[in-house]
Amino acid sequence: MLWVYKTEMKAQSTTLENPPHIIVSDLTMAYGDFVIQRDLNFTINHNDIFIIMGGSGCGKSTLLRHLIGLKSPVKGQVYYGDINFWDADPAERSRIMRKCGILYQKGALWSSMTLGENVALPLEEYTDLSARDISETVSLKLALVGLAGYEEFYPAEISGGMQKRAGLARAMALDPEILFFDEPSAGLDPVSARRLDDLILELRDNLGTTVVVVTHELASIFAIGNNSVFLDADTRTMIAQGDPHMLLAETEDLKVREFLTRGEFASAEIFPG
Numbered sequence: 001m002l003w004v005y006k007t008e009m010k011a012q013s014t015t016l017e018n019p020p021h022i023i024v025s026d027l028t029m030a031y032g033d034f035v036i037q038r039d040l041n042f043t044i045n046h047n048d049i050f051i052i053m054g055g056s057g058c059g060k061s062t063l064l065r066h067l068i069g070l071k072s073p074v075k076g077q078v079y080y081g082d083i084n085f086w087d088a089d090p091a092e093r094s095r096i097m098r099k100c101g102i103l104y105q106k107g108a109l110w111s112s113m114t115l116g117e118n119v120a121l122p123l124e125e126y127t128d129l130s131a132r133d134i135s136e137t138v139s140l141k142l143a144l145v146g147l148a149g150y151e152e153f154y155p156a157e158i159s160g161g162m163q164k165r166a167g168l169a170r171a172m173a174l175d176p177e178i179l180f181f182d183e184p185s186a187g188l189d190p191v192s193a194r195r196l197d198d199l200i201l202e203l204r205d206n207l208g209t210t211v212v213v214v215t216h217e218l219a220s221i222f223a224i225g226n227n228s229v230f231l232d233a234d235t236r237t238m239i240a241q242g243d244p245h246m247l248l249a250e251t252e253d254l255k256v257r258e259f260l261t262r263g264e265f266a267s268a269e270i271f272p273g
Contacts (some may be wrong), residue, residue, distance in 0.1 A: 007091050007110050021046045021210045022067065025210060035236055036162035042229045042241050049204055049211045049224045051244060054231035056257065060214045061105075063231065064182055067212065098126060101171030105183045106168060106224055109155040115142060115152030115157070115166045122173045130141065141169040145199060159194030163201070172203075179203065181213040185220050194257050197223045218262065224249075 022044040029036040029118050036059040044050045053059045057096045057184040064070040067078060068221050069085070080096050088096070119138045123129055131138065142150055155163050164184060181200070185193040198205060198219050203209050215221060221228070228247070232241040232255060240247055240256045248260045 015058045020044060020079075021048070021081070022212075023075045023077075023079040024067075025079065027063075027066065027078065028192035029059060029066055030072070030074045035074075037140055037231055037238070038075075039237050040229070040231075042238065044210065044212060045227065046210055047204060047208055049200065049213065051228035052212065052214045052231070053216060053219050053221060053228055053244075053259070055208070055216070055233055057187065058231040058233040059215075059236075061182055062213070064180060064214050068100060069267055094169045095213075098174060099177045100180060101176035102172065102179070102180045103164070103171045103182065103184060103187050104166050109163060109170070111155050111171060114152050114154055115147065115158075115169070118166065119173055120171045122170065126174060137173070138169075141172050144172065144203075145169045146195075159192075161188050161195065164188065164192075164196060168196075168199070176209065178210045180212065181215075182263055183214055183216075185215060185217045190219070193217065193220065194223070202225050208231055218260065221260075230259070 005269070020043045024040050024042050024044075027040040028038040029040075052063055054060055054174075062071065066073055068098065070085055073181070078086070081090065083096065085093060085096060099200070101243055109115070110121075113121070116135075116138050118135050119141050123134045123137060127134075138151060139148070142148060145168050147162060147165055147169065150158065150162070155166070158166070166193075168179075179200075184200070188196065200211055200213070201224055204211055213224070225244045228241060228244050229238050230247070231237075232239045234255075239253055240251055247256055251257055
């Protein structure tokens with residue numbers, strides 16, 4: 001049963017004055033004949049921190065690849081504003097993607113380049129900024145993620161958490177409207193993971209960025225998420241969407257409830273207190 005959480009604020013955010021940032025409509029994803037997920041329908045509003053969640057193997061990262069243009073759907077549409085992304089020509093799709101920044105699961109920094117050079121790369125590739133302006137922008141982006149003064153460090157010389165933040169600085173280089181994160185807390189200790197969560201909230205609040213996060217980390221889901229979709233590997237479709245806190249409080253779907261309580265809900269049903 002698909003449980004949908006709706007609020008007055010969400011209804012207001014889909015008006016003409018504030019249209020959705022991304023709309024996914026009737027999306028089906030597959031590798032060959034094997035369907036990963038089908039009939040996905042959800043909306044990501046401006047300034048959402050939108051969580052793509054679900055158990056292992058449900059297709060979370062595959063959905064992210066469909067959203068960022070790395071894999072085309074078998075069926076359905078992805079709209080950025082009023083533009084049908086997969087029906088657009090390559091130049092238009094490239095224009096849309098330049099408004100997006102992506103932090104991959106392992107940071108994906110070039111190991112042979114300094115942090116400064118990594119962050120500078122998209123600026124050199126896609127802008128006409130002078131070398132001085134690029135240097136100043138690089139320093140600003142690194143400072144925004146707490147890495148001021150680390151321009152000359154190589155990825156191998158810093159911790160995993162710092163590598164994630166450096167990857168985020170690079171994702172922010174072109175001042176994106178939307179930031180995509182693939183398992184940002186993977187491999188981080190709890191303190192580093194919480195700092196990254198706090199940084200994501202600051203970016204949304206201070207820069208007005210829309211954030212889309214693939215994660216199964218409950219601490220992050222509840223700390224930062226205000227909207228979400230839950231993918232189910234068994235039925236191969238979405239079975240819930242909405243604010244994670246409200247899903248926890250009100251959903252009647254056992255799978256969603258078990259996931260959001262680490263299985264404690266099911267244990268309480270079997271072994272009541």
